[in-house]
Amino acid sequence: MRNKKDIHIASSMDELETHIKLPDKMKDLNLLILNEKAEQVFNKAKNNYEDEEKTYILLMKYCEIVQLMKKQFNRDASYIAGMNKFHLRTAITMLTHIKESLENRYEEKAKQANNKEQIKYSKPKVNGVRPNEEKNNFEFESTISNKDLFFLLQNTKRSKICLLDTRPSDAFQDSKITACDVINIPKENLVPGLTADLLKNKLEGSFQEKWIKRHSYDYIVILDQGTEDIEGDLKLIYLRNALLQWDPPYDNRKKVKFLRGGYEDFSYVCPWETSQSAGLTQPNSDAEHLSDVELEPEPESVKPESKRVQYPSLDSMQNDLLKFQIKPTDSSSEEEMDTQEITSTLIEPPVFDRSTKPSIKMNQFNKVEIIKPLYNINDELDEENNELPNNIEQLENRQLSIDNNILENEDSYTLNYKNKEKDFCPIPHVDRSTKPLDDLLKVSKTQITGGDGLRGLLNLGNTCYMNSILQCLSSTEDLVKYFINVYNEFINHESRTKGLVARELSNVIKNLWTTSDRSFLCHKFKETIGEFKDMFKHYDQQDSHEFLTILLDWLHDDLNEPVDNRIILGASKETGEEDWGHWTKTNNSIIQQLFYGQQKSTVSCDTCFEKSITFEPFSSLSLPLPSEGNRCTLADCLQLYLNGESICGWHCPKCKCSRDATKKLDIMRLPPYLIIHLKRFSSTGYKKNSNVEFPKTDLNMSNFINGIEHRNWKYSLYGVSNHSGSLDGGHYTAYCLKKLKNKWYKFDDVRVYEVDSSIICSSEAYILFYCRKNLLMFEN
Numbered sequence: 155m156r157n158k159k160d161i162h163i164a165s166s167m168d169e170l171e172t173h174i175k176l177p178d179k180m181k182d183l184n185l186l187i188l189n190e191k192a193e194q195v196f197n198k199a200k201n202n203y204e205d206e207e208k209t210y211i212l213l214m215k216y217c218e219i220v221q222l223m224k225k226q227f228n229r230d231a232s233y234i235a236g237m238n239k240f241h242l243r244t245a246i247t248m249l250t251h252i253k254e255s256l257e258n259r260y261e262e263k264a265k266q267a268n269n270k271e272q273i274k275y276s277k278p279k280v281n282g283v284r285p286n287e288e289k290n291n292f293e294f295e296s297t298i299s300n301k302d303l304f305f306l307l308q309n310t311k312r313s314k315i316c317l318l319d320t321r322p323s324d325a326f327q328d329s330k331i332t333a334c335d336v337i338n339i340p341k342e343n344l345v346p347g348l349t350a351d352l353l354k355n356k357l358e359g360s361f362q363e364k365w366i367k368r369h370s371y372d373y374i375v376i377l378d379q380g381t382e383d384i385e386g387d388l389k390l391i392y393l394r395n396a397l398l399q400w401d402p403p404y405d406n407r408k409k410v411k412f413l414r415g416g417y418e419d420f421s422y423v424c425p426w427e428t429s430q431s432a433g434l435t436q437p438n439s440d441a442e443h444l445s446d447v448e449l450e451p452e453p454e455s456v457k458p459e460s461k462r463v464q465y466p467s468l469d470s471m472q473n474d475l476l477k478f479q480i481k482p483t484d485s486s487s488e489e490e491m492d493t494q495e496i497t498s499t500l501i502e503p504p505v506f507d508r509s510t511k512p513s514i515k516m517n518q519f520n521k522v523e524i525i526k527p528l529y530n531i532n533d534e535l536d537e538e539n540n541e542l543p544n545n546i547e548q549l550e551n552r553q554l555s556i557d558n559n560i561l562e563n564e565d566s567y568t569l570n571y572k573n574k575e576k577d578f579c580p581i582p583h584v585d586r587s588t589k590p591l592d593d594l595l596k597v598s599k600t601q602i603t604g605g606d607g608l609r610g611l612l613n614l615g616n617t618c619y620m621n622s623i624l625q626c627l628s629s630t631e632d633l634v635k636y637f638i639n640v641y642n643e644f645i646n647h648e649s650r651t652k653g654l655v656a657r658e659l660s661n662v663i664k665n666l667w668t669t670s671d672r673s674f675l676c677h678k679f680k681e682t683i684g685e686f687k688d689m690f691k692h693y694d695q696q697d698s699h700e701f702l703t704i705l706l707d708w709l710h711d712d713l714n715e716p717v718d719n720r721i722i723l724g725a726s727k728e729t730g731e732e733d734w735g736h737w738t739k740t741n742n743s744i745i746q747q748l749f750y751g752q753q754k755s756t757v758s759c760d761t762c763f764e765k766s767i768t769f770e771p772f773s774s775l776s777l778p779l780p781s782e783g784n785r786c787t788l789a790d791c792l793q794l795y796l797n798g799e800s801i802c803g804w805h806c807p808k809c810k811c812s813r814d815a816t817k818k819l820d821i822m823r824l825p826p827y828l829i830i831h832l833k834r835f836s837s838t839g840y841k842k843n844s845n846v847e848f849p850k851t852d853l854n855m856s857n858f859i860n861g862i863e864h865r866n867w868k869y870s871l872y873g874v875s876n877h878s879g880s881l882d883g884g885h886y887t888a889y890c891l892k893k894l895k896n897k898w899y900k901f902d903d904v905r906v907y908e909v910d911s912s913i914i915c916s917s918e919a920y921i922l923f924y925c926r927k928n929l930l931m932f933e934n
């Protein structure tokens with residue numbers, strides 16, 4: 155070890171810290187100059203290691219400059235954090251060691267000087283215990299700094315530290331410290347006389363578990379957005395008192411700390427220990443803004459706009475990335491142009507903590523472009539599909555196969571994407587450079603984070619039909635992931651509903667999945683759809699299937715991104731390939747990708763047997779029920795559907811007159827999410843209450859498909875829209891499987907409760923939501 159330079163600047167830490175203050179004029183410097191300064195200071199500190207005092211001052215100054223940069227250039231806080239991540243980490247590790255050493259040395263020096271005076275410490279002490287009697291001097295202190303917390307995290311078992319984050323749950327969901335156990339206890343729960351037991355009942359499940367084992371933690375650290383002093387906030391005191399005074403027989407005195415400067419300061423100093431989504435997506439958010447977020451307004455005064463949560467959008471991420479590459483400058487003076495060159499070599503690329511981010515963002519950063527020949531047939535893989543698609547190629551190929559309908563026989567057809575050089579390849583070939591990654595692929599790689607989706611929907615007056623469908627859609631995982639992770643404002647405002655239906659559904663889904671309240675009123679959603687269709691404007695009972703069909707159609711329209719550059723060559727006409735190809739050129743949305751299949755309708759004249767064939771996309775299959783008996787199976791209904799029916803008054807193009815004819819349907823193509831509607835209502839309003847037996851885990855559609863695709867035809871049930879009573883006076887509920895919990899729940903407007911899967915199959919089942927098996931990343 156090198157010889158340390160004698161203490162020469164101060165006689166205590168307090169005194170030393172007076173040297174840290176930055177000159178005021180630094181506040182006026184631009185980002186690039188500041189970054190340069192920070193770099194200089196940091197390098198200087200590293201080269202002054204023998205002089206601990208000087209190193210300490212320089213490193214602290216470095217941290218101060220970084221904080222200043224982040225505060226001054228709020229919009230770029232994440233980049234600044236990214237740029238300085240490694241230096242900051244080094245700086246803080248060094249600081250904690252130097253501080254320890256310096257404290258001992260000052261103490262030693264004081265003793266030597268035979269100074270009986272109590273040694274000064276920078277932090278307040280409690281109970282008159284002298285901090286130097288303990289190894290870690292924060293052991294007896296009631297507050298700790300963010301650097302101390304970092305030191306704790308480095309030197310204590312992380313599982314022994316628990317943070318009580320009192321910020322609003324929105325802010326918490328958005329970004330939080332991820333280094334150790336954290337319990338979110340929004341301040342509205344903190345009331346006078348709060349006891350540890352009372353508080354327990356206010357916490358959500360997973361937080362409750364952590365709260366119950368609070369005595370096993372060595373440290374419990376209370377924090378909020380940015381409070382410097384716990385004594386200034388009564389609510390924080392209530393929480394501390396709950397632990398110190400109202401938690402007998404435990405003595406939590408030694409372990410409960412308050413984090414000075416709160417989350418804000420900590421996230422500046424240790425950004426890598428947080429899930430930093432807020433900085434990336436809410437460039438203008440500040441502490442006040444976050445803490446003022448109105449979480450759950452009363453139903454009467456719901457203002458969806460005001461409580462919309464900002465989510466990371468891919469576009470904003472990309473824009474941000476571009477912005478970084480160009481380097482942010484305030485103006486374009488010559489001086490800055492010069493420094494720009496210099497700093498561009500100094501600035502490290504931002505490093506984001508990807509472990510906490512949905513992986514789709516990784517794709518965006520890495521610009522994954524896998525171009526594969528179509529003959530990498532993945533259908534075989536699908537057929538005995540017991541494997542999850544565990545890499546992007548599999549997903550990509552699967553997606554291609556959904557789009558392009560890979561054939562086993564390569565000579566029989568070619569579906570081609572033409573590239574710009576009009577380079578027709580002799581073998582089928584996909585040029586994905588002109589095509590964005592498909593939504594389905596995007597969402598399949600992401601995860602739902604946040605709540606559990608177990609929120610009820612208030613009934614606005616006969617809106618149970620709507621609630622039932624919304625809960626089923628909110629259990630469609632790829633759709634939820636889309637609306638939470640991928641969906642952004644770049645939607646089709648030219649559509650019939652001007653993008654508003656997608657926007658409002660997105661709000662509903664986000665509300666169902668990301669907030670902790672147990673119920674939600676979706677009146678803005680209802681208002682919006684009411685604007686576009688009178689039947690939804692009023693408070694009459696409606697048919698949930700009709701509502702679903704219209705909703706999916708609107709959503710598709712709102713999210714439609716036609717792919718005009720798609721060229722279809724050689725697709726078979728007979729199998730519907732060509733029709734599907736043409737249709738998907740103009741119909742390309744997450745709704746189409748998830749829910750739309752294709753059927754063939756063959757009408758033949760009973761007189762001359764002339765045939766007319768049309769291919770039709772469908773978003774759900776409407777199956778008739780056998781007229782006899784009270785029991786049947788779903789397979790019976792499917793067979794009946796495909797059997798064909800007689801129609802009269804068909805205009806035969808050959809006979810050139812009205813004829814009796816037979817209409818036969820064939821399913822050519824099935825979507826990843828298959829919606830089956832049981833036609834319980836006759837046109838006269840009569841309802842069939844037959845008990846239709848339908849499989850929950852193994853619906854095998856291979857006997858009912860006439861298409862050429864070879865893939866996994868097995869589906870499992872994840873949602874049921876139920877109807878009880880008659881058409882007019884009936885009531886709608888939903889059974890939904892929440893896969894993250896692997897449990898079935900009944901959603902009855904505002905009421906949500908767990909149910910046994912044995913009751914799912916009932917005579918009330920009206921619409922069945924099936925998902926292709928092994929479609930989801932986290933199934934099984």
Ligand SMILES: [Zn+2]
Pocket residue numbers: 759760761762763764806807808809810813
């Ligand atoms: Zn005819």
